[in-house]
Amino acid sequence: MRKTVSGVELMTLYQSLADRLQVLIRDQVYPVGSRLPGVRVLAEQQQVSVSTAVNACRELEQRGVLEARPRSGYYVRQPPVVREAPRVTTASRRPRRITGQERVLQILQSVNNPSVVNLGAAVPAPEYMPVATMERMFHSVLREERRRCVGYAFPPGAPELCTQVARRLAGLQCEVSPEDVLITNSCQESVAIALKLTTQPGDTVAIESPTYYGLLQVIDSLGLKALEIPTDPVEGISLEALTLALERWKVSACVVVSNFSNPLGVRLSDARKQALLALLSKHKVPLVEDDIYGDLPLSGPRxxxxxxxDKNGLVYYCSSSSKTLSAGLRVGWLVAPERHREKAQHLQFINTVSVATPSQLVLARYLERGHYDRFLRQLCAEHARGVVRMTERVTQLFPQQTRVSRPAGGFVLWVELPGEVDTTELMEKALEAGVSFAPGSLFSASGKFANCLRLNCAVKWDNRVEQALVTLSRLL
Structure with missing residues (x-):
């Protein structure tokens, strides 16, 4: 408990210092291009520890206010031109079947094509992953646990991984025991199982709009209908529109990415999260919570x-390691209410029998040895720089009326283009030119957002990426 309390105090202190420094930068005490005092001098001036000064500078780097120069220090960056956020669409008139998802696989396949620059699929480049550490973990697991590795780890999964997941959720103030955790092959499989537990074919599911196209495909595969709820790029899903929808339609489940939604990158405030839970509780509608991006804030705490x-077993919690450690591990998890624990395990067994044992043991060992939190600090800083860099280039290259999201976390950017641009047609031309992106219509059950696109910022930034963005801007 002491570590948690002191951690919160330290976090508050460095964020407070970052806020004070940002005010000094705004007031031209430190003008654009100037170098901040070294962290030891800064710590002495502000009467804080050196570690607090370092964390404050890193925080400002993530906000795009400072840039770190090797062996030189922190410098004040030129503020980027701020574009308007994308507009909020109108609510759906009725639940509907999913349409227009035929091109998803084409986008995903481009990830494995070395001649195509991947700005489409939300798959981090290998440079963002702890490849060397994971390799060592695999070697040690295969050497020390060889008998287990050649067998099944039947549902609910490897006990040590269930324990590690439960411990991390306990650190987020969730009342979860290892027995509550079911290991799955992905967050998407977790969502699919949760929907099977809460719906029947023909039922209606309330979703954010825009939303991740993988969710739309799950809904379609289960014979469900989607009810699109307008989602603000700053505040998140409209609780007002959701209230009206729940009063008008029989909704069997609601799926929400509560932290750093895909594609908008918006985080629901704590107050709105509690209001969402209260609203769904009132109408007895289960919430399937997708928290796959929750570990990736661009600034501030997780x-x-x-x-x-959740005190009444309304929330089905889904997540995975795909966006942080390795998409290739194929390890996710689901925390379902106790009444559905055994059925969830049965559904996972029917789907794939079990999750690969070596992957489960590697992830458990990685979490147990304390590597994850240290790695996340570095990863979040990298993603923050990537988002700032992509935003600046889009602002410079794309038409002046282009609107750009301001994600609070994750590593994707949602772009709304002016005029009558059809990004589905644009995608075909872009692929021919060796560039992939995700067209906006894929993020809607009804083909909305035709003039929008999503860009992956977690790329190895080099001349190929620069040229890809130039190519894309010329095709507009």
Whole structure:
């Protein structure tokens, strides 16, 4: 408990210092291009520890206010031109079947094509992953646990991994025991199992709009209908529109990415999370919470999931390691209410029998040895720089009326183009030119957002990426 309390105090202190420094930068005490005092001098001036000064500078680097120059220090960056955020669409008139998802696989396949620059699929480049550490973990697991590695780890999964997941959720104030955790092959499989537990074919599911196209495909595969709820790029899903939808339609489940939604990158505030839970509780509608991006804030602490306020077993919590450690591990998890624990395990067994044992043991060992939190600090800083860099280039290269999201976390950018641009047609031309992106219509059950696109910022930034963005801007 002491570590947690002191951690919170330290976090508050460095964020407070970062805020004070940002005011000094705004007031031209430190003008654009100037170098901040070294961290030891800064710590002495501000009467804080050196570690607090370092964390404050890193925080400002993540905000795009400072840039770190090797062996030189921190310098004040030129503020980027701020574009307007994308507009909020109108609510759906009725639940509907999913359409227009035929091109998803084409985008995903481009990831494995070395001649195509991947700005489409939300798959981090290998440079963002702890490849060397994971390799060592695999070697040690295969050497020390060879008998287990050649067998099945039947549902609910490897006990040590269930324990590690439960411990991390406990740190987020969730009342979860290892027995509550089911290991799955992905967050998407977790969501699919949760929907099977809460719906029947023909039922209606309330979703954010825009939303991740993988969710739309799951809904379609289960014979469900989607009810699109307008989602603000700053505040998140419209609780007002959701209230009206729940009063008008029979909704069997609601799926929300509570932290850093895909594609908008918006984080629901704690107050809105609690209001969402209260609203769904009132109407007895289960919440399937996708928290796959929750560990990736671009600044500040890791936010709590809605699950942390759930006292009545309404929330089905889903996540995975795909966006942080390795998509290739194929390890996710689901925390379902106790009444559905055994059925969830049965559904996972029917789907794939079990999750690969070596992957489960490697992830458990990685979490147990304390590597994860240290790695996340570095990873979040890298993603923050990537998002700032992509935003600046889009602002410079794309038409002046282009609107750009301001993600609070994750590593994707949502771009709304002016005029009558059809990004589905644009994608075909871009692929021919060796550039992939995700057209906006894929993020809607009804083909909305035709003039929008999503860009992956977690790329190895080099001349190929620069040229890809130039090529894309010329095709507009």
């Amino acid at each position: 936010p709590r999931p809605v699950k942390s306020w």
